[in-house]
Amino acid sequence: MLSKEKLARISELSKRAKSTGLTKAEANEQQSLRNEYIKTFRQSFKQQLHAVTVVDENGNDVTPDALKESKKNKNNRAH
Incomplete structure (x- = not known):
């Protein structure tokens, strides 16, 4: 999570961009901050997805293979 x-x-x-416009330096800063925000958001979202297991009404694990593979790869990198 980004700081407050x-x-x-x-x-x-x-x-400021909507009202008076930004200087070149401010526009670069804005883009840098946005990139950092998106990177942090994606990391957080992946962590949430890795905590998910999909189960059907019969109790069978029906988690999509792509998610299972992603979880496995994450666990392999942690060791």
Whole structure:
């Protein structure tokens, strides 16, 4: 998760971009912060997905193979 300060800065730059525009340095900063936010979001989302197991009404594990493979690869990297 990004710090509150970085999230506030993203919001500030977004508001300024809509109202008065950004300098080149501010636009670069905004893009950098957005990239960092997206990277953090994706990592968090993958962690949430790796905690999921899909079970049908009969109690059978029907987790998609792609998710099972991703979990296996994650576990192999941790060792």
